[in-house]
Structure formats: C-alpha cells, structure tokens
Amino acid sequence: MKIMLSAGEVSGDVHGENIAKAILAMAPATELIGFGGSRMEEAGVRLRQNFADYNVMGVWEVLINIRRLYRLLEDLTAFMREERPDMLVLIDYPDFNWRLARKAKALGIPVFSYIPPSAWAWRKGRAKDCAKIADEFIAIFPHELPVYEAAGAKISFVGNPLVDAVKPELPRQRARKFFQMPEDKTVILLLPGSRKQEIELLLPSMLEGAKKLLAERPDTVFYLPVAESVSRERIEELIAAAGVEVLLTDEKRYSLMAAADAAMATSGTVVMEAALLGLPCVVLYRLSALSAFIGRLVVHVENFSLPNILLNEGFQTELLQEEVTPDNIVREMLKLYPGEEHRREVTEKLKLACQKLGAPGASGRVAQRILNAAREFAAAK
Numbered sequence: 001m002k003i004m005l006s007a008g009e010v011s012g013d014v015h016g017e018n019i020a021k022a023i024l025a026m027a028p029a030t031e032l033i034g035f036g037g038s039r040m041e042e043a044g045v046r047l048r049q050n051f052a053d054y055n056v057m058g059v060w061e062v063l064i065n066i067r068r069l070y071r072l073l074e075d076l077t078a079f080m081r082e083e084r085p086d087m088l089v090l091i092d093y094p095d096f097n098w099r100l101a102r103k104a105k106a107l108g109i110p111v112f113s114y115i116p117p118s119a120w121a122w123r124k125g126r127a128k129d130c131a132k133i134a135d136e137f138i139a140i141f142p143h144e145l146p147v148y149e150a151a152g153a154k155i156s157f158v159g160n161p162l163v164d165a166v167k168p169e170l171p172r173q174r175a176r177k178f179f180q181m182p183e184d185k186t187v188i189l190l191l192p193g194s195r196k197q198e199i200e201l202l203l204p205s206m207l208e209g210a211k212k213l214l215a216e217r218p219d220t221v222f223y224l225p226v227a228e229s230v231s232r233e234r235i236e237e238l239i240a241a242a243g244v245e246v247l248l249t250d251e252k253r254y255s256l257m258a259a260a261d262a263a264m265a266t267s268g269t270v271v272m273e274a275a276l277l278g279l280p281c282v283v284l285y286r287l288s289a290l291s292a293f294i295g296r297l298v299v300h301v302e303n304f305s306l307p308n309i310l311l312n313e314g315f316q317t318e319l320l321q322e323e324v325t326p327d328n329i330v331r332e333m334l335k336l337y338p339g340e341e342h343r344r345e346v347t348e349k350l351k352l353a354c355q356k357l358g359a360p361g362a363s364g365r366v367a368q369r370i371l372n373a374a375r376e377f378a379a380a381k
Contacts, residue, residue: 008093022367159358209329
C-alpha cells in the first residue's frame, strides 16, 4: 500500500512525522511518499519536494510567489501520476493542499483531509467545496465539526496530537539549570514564529517591547528558541539593532517553555503548546497591509488565539495589527509576572482550555483511520 502525505509548513511537518511513525508501526510494509519537511523525511516519508523552499504566508506573499507555487503543484501532480498512491493525505496548508486535492481527484486518487480549512471562522462555503473533494476528514479541535457536518462531510474529532507531543524533556528545575536561568530573574520568552514574514513583521516589536520591559523590570532575562526554518543570522541582526540582550537556543524547546515565566508569542500552534506547558502569553498577530485588509473583510471571529477560541472568551491578551506596539506589549506582559493576579487567572483558564483537546494518543487514532480508509479504497479498485 502506498500513501502520499502533503504538509507545507513546520507544524504540518510535526503532525506528518507523528502520523508517519504511527502508520509504519501499525503497517511496516506501507510506502509513504510526499511533500513535507525534514521531520517527515526522517520518519520514513520519501519526499518529492521539501516545503522549506516554498514556505510563504499572507495574500500578497502568495501572489508574488505564485509561479513557483504553480510549478510545485504541477510537479507534485506529475509525482502522483507516476506513483499512483492509494490515497492522498492533506495535512493543513489549505491554500495549496486543496489545489493538490483537486488534481488527485481528477486522477481518481482518494483524498483524506487531516486538519481541514477553518471554515468555522471564515468562508463557510469552503466546507461544501471540500466535502465534494475529500472522502474523509479529521479535525483537531471540536469546534470545527458543525460547519463540515452541515456540509455533508464525513468528519470526526479524535483528539489533538499536541497532547502527546508537547512534553518537557527535563523537569523544571533541571531545565532552569540547563539554560542557566538565574533564580532571581523572571524569564520571558520571545516566540516570533517559524516563517520569515512573521520574524520580519513581529520580532522588531517584540524586541522593542523587551527593551522597554527591561527598563521597568531589570530582574528580567529574555530567551528566544530559534525555529529550524528561519535564519539565525537574521534574528541576530534584529537583536543587535534593537540593543537588547536575548539568549538564543535551539535545544529542548519544550523544556525551555515549561521553565519560563511568560512569553510574547505569535498567534499559532506555539500558543497552544505554551498553554499545554502552563506558560501564559501575550499573543500577537500582524500581516502585511493588503493581507490584513482582506482578512478583515472575510474573517469574523471574536478571538484569534487557540486557547481563547476553545473557551470562547478572551482571557489571554491578544494584540492584532496596529495594536502590536512596544508600549502595549509591555503593559500586558507586566500582568503576567509571577505574583500577579491576572497571571493566576490566565493559567487557570489555560488548564480548562487544554482539557478541550481530548485524551492522549490522537496521532495513533488518526493513523489507524488513514490506514482503514486507504485499505477500503484499495479494495474497491
């Protein structure tokens, strides 16, 4: 049996790695091929292309890279035609993956969607379009189901894989010693994201906020875990320009997050990871002007960070677009220092939000659904 996986960013690569490992543990003879990153490749997926060469976000950024993305689409379509997989598994990355899904359907290849487009938040009509293409869906949040069920999709929620994946490698005290965190200092993390655009749009404001925060609270130290998909040199340039000391690390990221006291974080998976580790954040999000303009026209949600969405309340501060200023960051970060009442309230809510993610073992359950579906489709040929 041959299964093709397609993931176009770091978080999808992590999900793809977990799924690949689980599939091969259950059915070692399965051949896994596709589009993804180094984690998927190391887990046993034979990659046609690595997403690191194509990772862009935002409407404008996609437009200026459209030719490269279409060449990628055509190459992966040719790959499917050559390899004839028994099933294509989409892992998030909707703008590209659903174009690939249409190509697969035209070739008679069944489609399985893991982490479908966020139709609950915007463009609800996408759920109907997707239901016509994919044969089965699995969501990673329970609030995603109703809009797809209404569209007639076969969709389920079997838990969130982050529950298994997000575990500190070291106990808190050992981690603080490992990272040489002074006992008398408050440790603040800067989590600017894993895309180049996020670094450029958000890290300068984080650094200016850190500089001002240090002036008010000299008992503070800053750390920044560097994602493998971004340029360490560029981060160092921005830190030097800001004139604030930030310690960079690429080791034991979850231990670092569990040992820290609070974070400035770009909205995304990392905010949910932080929640699972009990790390309160000020959540930031900023797009290019054009992408933000279009987003405001089509996206209609009260909250944009995952813990807030799960509880349907804005208990954790979110700063969007023009609200992302150093002064706003400092004001909100001060509320998350140890001993502050707001910090206690936020950490209690984070626990409740994490309970919505379901029981451990989600990746194994997803892998079993994928294998079952692939066998059914193969038998029906």
